[in-house]
Amino acid sequence: MIKDEGKDGDIDKIQYSTISWMNLLNIYIVLAYYETAKKSAKKGQVNKNKLSNQKFANDFVNFQINEILAYRQSALHWNKNLFEERFTQTFEKALDSYDSIFHQTGVIIHSREGSDKYLHKIREEFEEFKNISLKGSQSASKREALTSHKLEYLVNGLKATFSIENYLGGIYYLTPDEIIFENNTYIIQESKNTSKASLPKLPDIQDGLFKLILFSNLDSLILNDEPVSFVTKLKLTGNNVVGSIVFPDASLEDLEYLLEVNIKIFNTNQKAIIKKLALEAQNNHKLKIEVSSNF
DNA sequence: GCGTCGGTACATAGCAGTAA
DNA sequence: TTACTGCTATGTACCGACGC
Numbered sequence: 113m114i115k116d117e118g119k120d121g122d123i124d125k126i127q128y129s130t131i132s133w134m135n136l137l138n139i140y141i142v143l144a145y146y147e148t149a150k151k152s153a154k155k156g157q158v159n160k161n162k163l164s165n166q167k168f169a170n171d172f173v174n175f176q177i178n179e180i181l182a183y184r185q186s187a188l189h190w191n192k193n194l195f196e197e198r199f200t201q202t203f204e205k206a207l208d209s210y211d212s213i214f215h216q217t218g219v220i221i222h223s224r225e226g227s228d229k230y231l232h233k234i235r236e237e238f239e240e241f242k243n244i245s246l247k248g249s250q251s252a253s254k255r256e257a258l259t260s261h262k263l264e265y266l267v268n269g270l271k272a273t274f275s276i277e278n279y280l281g282g283i284y285y286l287t288p289d290e291i292i293f294e295n296n297t298y299i300i301q302e303s304k305n306t307s308k309a310s311l312p313k314l315p316d317i318q319d320g321l322f323k324l325i326l327f328s329n330l331d332s333l334i335l336n337d338e339p340v341s342f343v344t345k346l347k348l349t350g351n352n353v354v355g356s357i358v359f360p361d362a363s364l365e366d367l368e369y370l371l372e373v374n375i376k377i378f379n380t381n382q383k384a385i386i387k388k389l390a391l392e393a394q395n396n397h398k399l400k401i402e403v404s405s406n407f
Numbered sequence: 408g409c410g411t412c413g414g415t416a417c418a419t420a421g422c423a424g425t426a427a
Numbered sequence: 428t429t430a431c432t433g434c435t436a437t438g439t440a441c442c443g444a445c446g447c
Contacts, residue, residue: 117440117441121440121441122410122411122440122441123410124411152440162440162441164439164440226409306414314436314437381435381436
């Protein structure tokens, strides 16, 4: 839920968007907090208030996993209950745990002040989510499949926000990198770039794909009450890439040619990833993938 | 000043190849 | 079979840049 790396380090807290994301994808959430940590002994860090080697309270994690194994309802249901009944107290536990880590290690941690504000904000977002789901369940239209999403498209200056809702009432807010209007079609695009390598790292590609697969499964895109045509696109750019390719438009020959002219640019693993991306675009309706140079 | 993001450095684990 | 070596993938930590 929270990771405090000491006063001179980073502090990370779970965001509500992550929780609603899990709701949308039917993934069960396990709350966890760190129980022990050591003062960082790395050179350059010994004189700072920095924690490393943080370990989870494992019993608490295992307990929840066992509960989930015996649970018979949807992840949304589990997550909702978890949030209502355990979130605040577990967060307090996490903070208390950091207090005792401070006493054990002498490492000063971030002040507790911001935490109340955080809890208030995340609770507010949860309430908003509950209100929207309530409205959804009252509506006469029964949605039967995950692919039938309700979609709102808000244009706010240059930023566009999608709110996707599935039939269970899970909601996730996503902001795509770019929206391009071309040949009467909206292209929802995620871009991943790498300045040093020729192809972005696999986790980055996966992240982009993941967001786009949600978009590409949308039934329809409504802008100002009018249905508009759209595709989704993952644009991968890297260093020294010769030529460019767009899947699934490109032929097998095009793919072989791209790999041939970039034989020294892409390593074996990267070539394999590109081939898999070609397959992904072939099998995923409405998804395009572009591989090109970053200049 | 704070929170966030992206790039990078570093440690570690897994794996395959090779020599003893 | 064992010990060693180098390569790669992965996760964590660190740090600078940026916007608010």
